[in-house]
Amino acid sequence: MEGRAHKIRLHFAPMDSPARAFVLGTPAFNTYDGCNKCEGEGVFIDFRMTFPDMNAPLRAMDHFLEYQSLTPNPLHQRPPDLLRIPGIIDLIRTFVIDVMHAVDLGAMKKLMELLTGTYTFSLSPTMKKLISERLEQLAKYSPREFQRKPRPLSLLARFKAKEMNAIVKYLGPVIFKDALSSNQYNHFINLHVAYRILNDYKCVNNDDSINYADTLLRNFVEDFKLIYDEKFLTYTFHILIHLAEEVEHFRLPLIKLFAYRFENRLGYLCRLVRSGHLPIMQLARRIYDINFFNVFDEPKNRNKKIGFSQLKIDDTEGYVYRKYVNLDYTFNDTMANRFCEIDGKFLFAIYFFKHSETGEPLVYGEIIHGIQPLYSIPCSSFYVGAMKARLNIDETQTPKESRSIKDITGKYYCMPLDDSNEYAFIKLLH
Numbered sequence: 359m360e361g362r363a364h365k366i367r368l369h370f371a372p373m374d375s376p377a378r379a380f381v382l383g384t385p386a387f388n389t390y391d392g393c394n395k396c397e398g399e400g401v402f403i404d405f406r407m408t409f410p411d412m413n414a415p416l417r418a419m420d421h422f423l424e425y426q427s428l429t430p431n432p433l434h435q436r437p438p439d440l441l442r443i444p445g446i447i448d449l450i451r452t453f454v455i456d457v458m459h460a461v462d463l464g465a466m467k468k469l470m471e472l473l474t475g476t477y478t479f480s481l482s483p484t485m486k487k488l489i490s491e492r493l494e495q496l497a498k499y500s501p502r503e504f505q506r507k508p509r510p511l512s513l514l515a516r517f518k519a520k521e522m523n524a525i526v527k528y529l530g531p532v533i534f535k536d537a538l539s540s541n542q543y544n545h546f547i548n549l550h551v552a553y554r555i556l557n558d559y560k561c562v563n564n565d566d567s568i569n570y571a572d573t574l575l576r577n578f579v580e581d582f583k584l585i586y587d588e589k590f591l592t593y594t595f596h597i598l599i600h601l602a603e604e605v606e607h608f609r610l611p612l613i614k615l616f617a618y619r620f621e622n623r624l625g626y627l628c629r630l631v632r633s634g635h636l637p638i639m640q641l642a643r644r645i646y647d648i649n650f651f652n653v654f655d656e657p658k659n660r661n662k663k664i665g666f667s668q669l670k671i672d673d674t675e676g677y678v679y680r681k682y683v684n685l686d687y688t689f690n691d692t693m694a695n696r697f698c699e700i701d702g703k704f705l706f707a708i709y710f711f712k713h714s715e716t717g718e719p720l721v722y723g724e725i726i727h728g729i730q731p732l733y734s735i736p737c738s739s740f741y742v743g744a745m746k747a748r749l750n751i752d753e754t755q756t757p758k759e760s761r762s763i764k765d766i767t768g769k770y771y772c773m774p775l776d777d778s779n780e781y782a783f784i785k786l787l788h
């Protein structure tokens with residue numbers, strides 16, 4: 359570039375399955391050789407391409423051209439430009455599974471459609487109504503970190519990826535409890551636990567955790583045939599058996615291999631295009647102009663105001679605040695934002711924030727005792743930071759505990775359970 363050689367390292371390329379097949383010139387996901395991670399052959403059942411083989415050998419770069427030649431459409435059989443770059447790029451590994459399309463908009467959305475459909479295994483109208491009402495009820499418990507609040511099932515077709523993501527990671531164990539059959543519920547929990555493990559920074563260097571998540575995902579896919587129907591075991595569900603390999607290879611949580619940030623960028627790029635004529639050239643010119651004039655019309659990142667705010671009481675003993683913002687989370691005295699983790703082990707209900715006499719910022723509240731696992735199959739929910747407890751918060755009483763805000767190590771999503779006063783708590787993942 360301009361007479362100089364630049365070294366570029368392609369770390370990974372997340373894209374959905376049709377885009378990946380197009381860029382690499384490999385078979386599409388709904389053909390017999392549709393899985394680009396393994397050599398498992400598709401089986402055509404009832405107008406659907408299914409992938410029942412879970413033990414096929416993984417694809418290797420040595421056989422990439424051979425794999426490419428399986429593409430049914432001769433127009434797509436062209437060596438990808440990336441192969442012309444000197445040095446070896448592992449196109450099998452580099453083109454990662456995009457979890458946003460594979461799980462949130464893929465497996466989870468399809469599972470919800472099957473459950474709310476009209477199949478023999480689908481839910482009764484009463485149970486669908488129950489799940490829908492629970493989702494509506496949870497809207498006011500949605501923490502500040504979530505851009506979208508839960509919506510009723512009548513809007514399922516319009517659910518965005520982040521809404522489905524929240525169902526897998528947080529809402530599912532609560533909204534599906536006693537609404538799904540026990541087989542269906544335990545089956546879903548396999549996906550929920552595995553997804554939480556593979557999205558947790560703490561687990562990416564722990565081979566035991568990754569292997570456990572892999573086993574759970576394989577159980578989920580294996581049992582899918584029995585609980586639902588083998589004709590629905592399409593690429594959407596098959597690809598789940600390859601998720602743990604991605605985390606093990608990159609040593610990154612799945613959230614880092616997402617296309618979310620690129621999807622956001624896509625909106626920005628679309629706004630730069632003024633007409634449908636030569637869009638790539640238009641983009642190149644606009645980006646050049648922006649860099650040249652140093653003008654950014656991108657929405658600026660909200661400057662987070664770190665510290666205490668929203669004065670609650672200004673008494674003789676000093677200022678008492680409702681709200682505290684740190685780099686990761688926002689806390690306040692509402693049910694959606696008041697539950698935090700202290701010292702990596704205690705569930706703590708926040709009453710207010712105040713400085714000590716020496717000026718140290720403190721959080722006042724109480725430790726919640728009597729916590730129990732939210733579920734115990736396939737493992738205790740404590741393993742992935744999920745629990746339940748009864749609450750008796752009385753803010754008229756003097757708080758029992760005060761801790762330094764430095765002791766706050768996490769935040770919990772609080773959700774009411776059917777039993778009065780009993781709530782589920784699931785720790786937020788970054």
Ligand SMILES: [Zn+2]
Pocket residue numbers: 393394395396397398596597600
């Ligand atoms: Zn495969």
